[in-house]
Structures are given as C-alpha cells and as structure tokens.
Amino acid sequence: MANIRDVSKLAGVSVATVSRVLNQNGYVHPDTEQKVLKAINELNYIPNFVARSLSNKKTKTIGLIVPDITNPFFPELARAVEDVMKIYGYTVILCNSDEDEEKEKHYFQILKQKYIDGLILATASMPISDMQAFDVPIVVIDRIVSQGIPTVVAKNKEGARLATRLLLKQGCKKVAHLRGPESVINARERCEGYVDVVREKEWFHPNLIIQGNYEIKKAFHETMKLLTEQPDVDGIFAGNDLMAIGAMKAAQQLKIRIPDELAIIGFDGITLGEMIFPELSTVAQPIYDMGAIGARMLIKLIENSPVDKLYQQLDVQFIERGTTRKVCD
C-alpha cells in the first residue's frame, strides 16, 4: 500500500503539500494540486487512518455499549446510532455488557486505549464517578445516570400512568403490574407511574406488583402464578414489551382470552409487538429517535458544538393494537 511519501515523490512535491491537498487546508497552487491528485490516483493511495489518528488524537470511532444486542430493544437503537454516525463519518464499536459492571469496566478500558472519540451507553451498571473519570464525551440513552451526564430518555412515569389509566378506562377492575428489575431506573419510574394511578383504589394491594426481569421467560412464569392465584386480575401493565409477551403466552396457555378477559399493555414499542398475534398494545418509546438524538448529541459534544439540551426527555405514545379493548368515548 502506497503511503504519503510515495505520493509526494511521484508528484515531485513534499509530504506537507500532499497532506494539504488531502485535507484541503493551507495554500496549494492549482497546478500542484492536479499533480498530487494525479499521483494519488495512479498509486491508488488512500490515507492511513491510524497514522492520522495518532497525530490528530481523533479516531472517528465511537463505542456503543448495550446490555445485549440480542434483546429486541437494542438493535433498533444500535441501527439509529450507526445510521447517524455514518453520516458524520464515524464508525461504531459494538459492546455487550450483560449489565455486568466488570464487563463494562473492561470495555471502558479497551475503548479508551483505542482512543475512541465518544461513547454511547444504553446500560448503567457503572458508578457515576467512573464515568466522569472517563475523559471522553459520553451520552447515556434510556437510563438516567446523573444530572451531570448528557442523557436521552423517554417519559417513563408519564407513559406508565397513561397505560394504567387506559386499562381502567376500558373497564378493567383489577390491574396488575409486571415490573422490571429493581436496579434499572426506568423500571422504577414505570412502576411509580403505575402506583400513582392505582394507589387509591380499594382493590389495590402491593401483591399486584410482580417482580420481573425484563425477560419473557420469567414474566411467563410469574404471570402464570399471578393468574392462577388471583384469577380476577383482568388487566396487566407490563414494564416492557418482552414481559407483556410473556404474560400473553401465560394467558394463552391458561386459555384466557385476550383482550376480552385480560387486557395487556406493554412498554417500548419494539417491532416484535407487531409480529405476534394478537398484536401488542403498547406505550411506544421513539426508540430509533432516541438513538439518533443521542448520536447527534454525542457528535456535538465531540466536535465542541453547542448542545442546546443536555437532558432530553422524549414523549411516549400509546399504540392501540390487539391486546386492549377499544374504548368509545
């Protein structure tokens, strides 16, 4: 592979001139430029990014840490990030942390060594202090970490209230909540939203809040238990779509008809919700937008452009599909 010195020799100029042509900065005589371009073309020269990065301290590479790309929420987010980054000439390194602090630390270390320009986190097992010590721009998506760190989230509590109220409005007499893991902040917020709405109801009891882990399997089992122990539950608000699907499977197994006997609302709006039957009613987060906005925010941070809002809270939207009854109001 040809390097810049080969080009400069062939063009009969110095490396500085070639570099100027490449980067379009400094003065270069049009004739000289032509000679250089011709040489570049002849040698099929492409500049070496690694060398450039070494003097620049810019790699045009960012890291994206997600818990598990296999979880249907994250591919869409990753896609958004990649799409935006591509536009601006950045490349994305994908990391799966499994919500494991050790793994996250490991990636922090590696990514730092690799001189990434920025980092997008869709996970947050990491202590905040470590994140602040990491002297590379960071944007957190879907998890609030601390006011000091640029963040993109959806209105979790508001969405949860909306869903719960909707279930009541359609006539549900006893609504349960399948909540996400204690350690995840958005799970907490969604649970709070649910509690806000049902707290005063005479039928409400804390045992209507079921502990899930954002995965189908556990949700399935817990829902089986719930529906056998408390058969009068006729509405479930699940903390995410996967758990809602787990709940649906439990109901289907128990021959409970959806939505007639049991209405279910999920949270997230992953495409998977449209692939199942009946299609899942859900509180949709703008997943792609969250990724795209986070990515744009990160680029601004990297390039020192002014960022209008370091804390973006995006609206959620209820999507009525097959697991809820129509309400005519």
Added chain:
Amino acid sequence: MANIRDVSKLAGVSVATVSRVLNQNGYVHPDTEQKVLKAINELNYIPNFVARSLSNKKTKTIGLIVPDITNPFFPELARAVEDVMKIYGYTVILCNSDEDEEKEKHYFQILKQKYIDGLILATASMPISDMQAFDVPIVVIDRIVSQGIPTVVAKNKEGARLATRLLLKQGCKKVAHLRGPESVINARERCEGYVDVVREKEWFHPNLIIQGNYEIKKAFHETMKLLTEQPDVDGIFAGNDLMAIGAMKAAQQLKIRIPDELAIIGFDGITLGEMIFPELSTVAQPIYDMGAIGARMLIKLIENSPVDKLYQQLDVQFIERGTTRKVCD
C-alpha cells in the same frame, strides 16, 4: 495521559525496556521490571493502542457487515461474533449494508483505512473480485460467495427438503413455498430443496412458489393472495422465519386455523419464533454457532494459524412447535 517516555523517565530506564516489560518479550532483569511496573502503576499508564497499531499494523479490531441489525437473525450472530472476539482481545465494528453494494463498498474502504485485522460478512452484494482485492482476511457467514473464500453456512437445501417432506408426511395435500429474494443464494438453495421434493407430485405447479423478500410484510400480502386464490393449500414452507410469521398472520386474518387447516414451517430458528403464538415450527440453523465458528475461523486466518476447513457447512435441525401437527410414526 502518561506515555511510555514518562514511564521510562520515572523508572530511570529506556523506552525499549518499558516496551519489553509491557510486551513480555526480550530480556529484562527482574529488578528493572519491578521498577518499571512501579512507574506504570504510579502514572496510571495504559499503552496507546493507536500508536501500537501504527508500528504493528495490527489493530485488534475486526469489521462485521450485516444487512440490517434490526432483522432478528443478525443480533444473535453479532452477539456470537462479539463474544468470541472479546475472548481473543478483538473489538467489533458494526456496519449495516442494507444489501446495498454502494454501502458495502463504502465500508470496505473505511474499514481498510482503519486498518482492521479482519472482516466478517453476513451479506454478499459485493462482487467476488472486490473481496479478493481486499487484502484483509474475510469470512463469509450464511452466504456462499465462492469456493475461494472462507465460509460458514448451514445445510440449506437439506433443511428445505426435510421441512417439505415433513409437511407431506403429516398429511399436507398441497404445499406451497414462500421463497426469499432471487439474489440471495441461500434462498435459491432452499427453493431447490423444496422443488426436489415436490417436483414429481401431480399437484405441483410453479405458481405454488411465491416470491418473497425475507420480510414479514410482503410475505403477509403474498400469502393473503395465495390463500384466497388457492384455498386448498394446506402447507407452507417459508424460506425464513420472518416470512413464516407473515404467513401466519395472513392465516390468522383469514381465520384459517393453524396447524389444523394450514401447517407452516419456517427456516432459521430465530428466538422470535418462540415468542409468538402458536410457536413456530422451523428448521433451525445454529445461528450462534455460525457466528462463533466464523469468528474463530477469522481469528485463525488473522493469526496465521492453520485452519482445518475453510468451508464449514453446519447441520440444521427441525424444531417441532405449534404450527405443525404431530405425526405419530
């Protein structure tokens, strides 16, 4: 951030010695080593990967090009690749090509500039000549490109035959095939497998082969058309799980009972198949294994270890779930 010269100064040795300690090569006196380690510790020094890459010409980074990470087949593959690469200290750059030749070329160019050590392709819009010109080790997964290029695939034709025979065995009288795009080789193979089995049947007619594009939506519409025009079709072998799901939705819409009136078998074995109701019977490829094996193969190619087989064809396995009738034999 401290660099190697700072360390050498603090330890009172030369940079060469520090480098030798870091890389555990060459002779270093134990006492000297201790001094160096102490200095490294004190300065919190971590070596700069970019600089290392520049002289090494090894970045410990590979590229992974998939059509679209949003397609449920690829996250599992990506996860496998990332898991294996992590073990060996490599990092993965994720690229979405949308099966678009231009985008693929663009990534080839960028990745080359970034000095990646190897490339995994799960897409193949690229002419073979371009791939051979790319002087970096490549492994292709799920798409056969050419005998010259290391490849990991599943036994597509065999799996297709298996599925089609199974449908017949359970008593289907007229089995249609929803095929994938013409341009994708595995779609062709699966179609051939289907034709192998039904060619001789008196009911067979080429209009039982329906053109899909591996996506749900089109499969849904085409199946709607098929089932209304030829209501006697009682079995569908779909070229992938997504299309099978599209077909299921069409049947559900038309109130055709699955599997009693219509049996469906998919291909791939994506986890999505277990999330729907009824769960999808499918010819499962070992997706994770394909990724993992491909990744291991790539590492061997990169590190010049001997590779036993440059062309790995993995077994598929029929998974009987809810969209087929049990056969008692």
Added chain:
DNA sequence: GCGCTTACTGTAACCGGTTACACACCGGAG
C-alpha cells in the same frame, strides 16, 4: 528601490509506540 503582505512550498519535529542493532557484562568451555 524598499518594505509589507499574500501565495506557495519544503524541512523537520511530533504523535506514542516497536524493534533492529550496538554495546557491555558475565560465566563457562577450551
């Protein structure tokens, strides 16, 4: 004719590592 600005170009240091080569020391074989 002189000084000053602008256009253009080259030299060489620098980014932060790796490593070929040179050199010095030491113990054992002959």
Added chain:
DNA sequence: CTCCGGTGTGTAACCGGTTACAGTAAGCGC
C-alpha cells in the same frame, strides 16, 4: 587467558500521517 553465547540495556530509526516554522517569490503601495 581467550572466545563465545546468553543476559540486560540503550539509541535511534521506523510506522504514516499532521503541522509549526521558515523561506522564497510575486505583487503592490509609497
């Protein structure tokens, strides 16, 4: 006592770019 191979260490070139700085030439106003 000399020679030799194994240890241990430093100097400096190199990877392939960027860029500060210096230098030259031309154009212009006075």
